[in-house]
Amino acid sequence: MDSGLDHHTARALLEWQIELGATEAILDAPVDRYALQPAAPKAAPAPAAPAVAPSAPAFDIDPVEEARRLADAAPDLEALRAALSGFMHCDLRRGARNLVFSDGKPGARVMIVGEAPGRDEDREGRPFVGRAGQLLDRMLAAIGMSRTPEQPGDGVYISNVLPWRPPQNRDPTPQEIAMLTPFMRRHVALAAPEIVVLMGNISCQAGLGQRGITRLRGQWAQAYGLPALPMFHPAYLLRKPHAKREAWADLLDLQARLRAGGGGA
């Protein structure tokens, strides 16, 4: 067959195909499709399915109920991580590089519940590793606490309401918070801290059903069945350094409560 291409053009086209990722020719010999018999007429299309199938279980699933079922069935933290990782109802997962589950020591007296991974956390798969996380580490160190403690009693365990980074760090929707909260409730139960610290508005929304961190901060409340202290988020403190004074007061209050016996105080 005469393609009408000279050697150089044919070679350039072939190289271009390779550049595009082609790794093999489909057939050994060229096919003259004009010489082929006309194709048999296509079979009539099957009648259209009804717009709503009478039993379409996929559409019946309530993501919040499903989250509750999966989370409650997790016997330990590894199983909970796996359950989150297999939870397909939250679109946030699509844009995220990593599931950000937790850091620090499960079983620590204090569990910090943050909001959502940012760019650095998404990249590393660990919560609070960016600038806000470094400030959080300094805040904790100021009251002798750490995610890598020398003494087990000084440890903290850290997680976020959202395990996936929202696109452009946008706020989560109420529906996203609602479907991820059962996982956090189970997470707290399995990590078994004495006290929960709710960092920022999203964390208060998930744990207390309320926003308004300026009003809530420093006021002990109950979240996930435990004493909970709402605090300013370290990212907020980076933007508004004057609020560090209140954050310091809250840290001292946390330390005092731990010294007095923690959750049982």
Ligand code: URA
């Ligand atoms: N802010 C959060 O709330 N969590 C992180 O992990 C990082 C920043």
